[in-house]
Amino acid sequence: MDFKQFQQKYNIQFNNDQLLKQAFMHTSYVNEHRDAGLEDNERLEFLGDAVLELAVSQHLFRHYPDMSEGELTKFRANIVCEPSLEQFSRTLNLGEYLLLGKGEEASGGRERPAILADAFEGLMGAIYLDQGFKKALAFLQEYVFPSIEPGAFSHVMDYKSKLQELVQKDHQSVSYKIIDEIGPDHNRQFVASVSLNGTKIGTGIGKSKKEAEQEAAKEGLKEVSKP
Amino acid sequence: MDFKQFQQKYNIQFNNDQLLKQAFMHTSYVNEHRDAGLEDNERLEFLGDAVLELAVSQHLFRHYPDMSEGELTKFRANIVCEPSLEQFSRTLNLGEYLLLGKGEEASGGRERPAILADAFEGLMGAIYLDQGFKKALAFLQEYVFPSIEPGAFSHVMDYKSKLQELVQKDHQSVSYKIIDEIGPDHNRQFVASVSLNGTKIGTGIGKSKKEAEQEAAKEGLKEVSKP
Numbered sequence: 001m002d003f004k005q006f007q008q009k010y011n012i013q014f015n016n017d018q019l020l021k022q023a024f025m026h027t028s029y030v031n032e033h034r035d036a037g038l039e040d041n042e043r044l045e046f047l048g049d050a051v052l053e054l055a056v057s058q059h060l061f062r063h064y065p066d067m068s069e070g071e072l073t074k075f076r077a078n079i080v081c082e083p084s085l086e087q088f089s090r091t092l093n094l095g096e097y098l099l100l101g102k103g104e105e106a107s108g109g110r111e112r113p114a115i116l117a118d119a120f121e122g123l124m125g126a127i128y129l130d131q132g133f134k135k136a137l138a139f140l141q142e143y144v145f146p147s148i149e150p151g152a153f154s155h156v157m158d159y160k161s162k163l164q165e166l167v168q169k170d171h172q173s174v175s176y177k178i179i180d181e182i183g184p185d186h187n188r189q190f191v192a193s194v195s196l197n198g199t200k201i202g203t204g205i206g207k208s209k210k211e212a213e214q215e216a217a218k219e220g221l222k223e224v225s226k227p
Numbered sequence: 228m229d230f231k232q233f234q235q236k237y238n239i240q241f242n243n244d245q246l247l248k249q250a251f252m253h254t255s256y257v258n259e260h261r262d263a264g265l266e267d268n269e270r271l272e273f274l275g276d277a278v279l280e281l282a283v284s285q286h287l288f289r290h291y292p293d294m295s296e297g298e299l300t301k302f303r304a305n306i307v308c309e310p311s312l313e314q315f316s317r318t319l320n321l322g323e324y325l326l327l328g329k330g331e332e333a334s335g336g337r338e339r340p341a342i343l344a345d346a347f348e349g350l351m352g353a354i355y356l357d358q359g360f361k362k363a364l365a366f367l368q369e370y371v372f373p374s375i376e377p378g379a380f381s382h383v384m385d386y387k388s389k390l391q392e393l394v395q396k397d398h399q400s401v402s403y404k405i406i407d408e409i410g411p412d413h414n415r416q417f418v419a420s421v422s423l424n425g426t427k428i429g430t431g432i433g434k435s436k437k438e439a440e441q442e443a444a445k446e447g448l449k450e451v452s453k454p
Binding site: 027028031032040042043045046047049050051053054056057058061067068069072073076101102103104107128132133134181184185186188208 | 254255258259267269270272273274276277278280281283284285288294295296299300303328329330331334336355359360361411412413415435
């Protein structure tokens, strides 16, 4: 396996090449080369999972200033999950670098979602250990996050952003207002309204102002999209 | 609230003092000061949770080289959970810096576990945003992780380390051996034995060599501790 080529392709220079190799080392390969003193990628996955979690969190935090904590948490869970990790792994062609045992190879391990997802996490752990968090974040920002942007995760929605996008094409303006508050201080709920060029097009209720505004935007979107 | 004093006490110099203040800002306080344009600490918590997850992961990864991925994951879950976060928050006296609404204050919010835990996560998010991951990690290593070490989480156990500690007092020596392997390559199980001064004191089975050795050490510990 040509790990030099991998480093050139992704513009990373590992201080410890063995760490990079370990990221791709499936336990079936280690079991077949027992006397070589190898270690599989499982502990690196443990670390890489947390690297990804923080990098994704900061990415969402910065790009979605209107999302509430609850919405951010749902969004993050949709990105840091096996189907997404598998997709990232395929985007980076990690399958071709995998080190598998013969049995695993013969039974199609190179295409197995869990093995691909684990290699992606292992790689993130290896980059973090060898290069630090900033480099790991930069790698994700360059090669992975762009594939998230274009609506790949549109089932998690930022309604305010979507409404804004929709109306600004026609140079119209959207505004939000908190019009009521319900319940005691420790369990306060907010009611928001959204207006298009001064005309109310939706209202929403939520535990935070942001959430109420998102709910209002959701209703506003339906109104605006009516034929 | 004297946030200057907080920064002196913990040797951090915030570029943006408002971020530090926000870490302590409970939603009940924001609700009472509606026109001030304040934001509560909930989005910072979202970020801080991931900062803590990575910092704890790297700490465990480095300090427990013999733990398997599964054991590390269990250990991490025991540290990144509300009771632990509350404890960290109390260690740092975060309660005294909380900004609460009057109702929340009157009903004992300053002592409420969830509010204390949230402030700790908020603080980690604020330090990360203002100072970067390295500083956040250094803060945890200096003020928080030392309180984890002395067996505070001993319900999650590294049996090999414990056995080693126990026997080295008497200058005895422990050794491990993989004595058997069971099952096919893709579902291999290992059998390990542990010996004290050459005499077998325990055996164990596990999905990795590390896990098998831990299980053997667990049995060995019981043997050594017999009256």
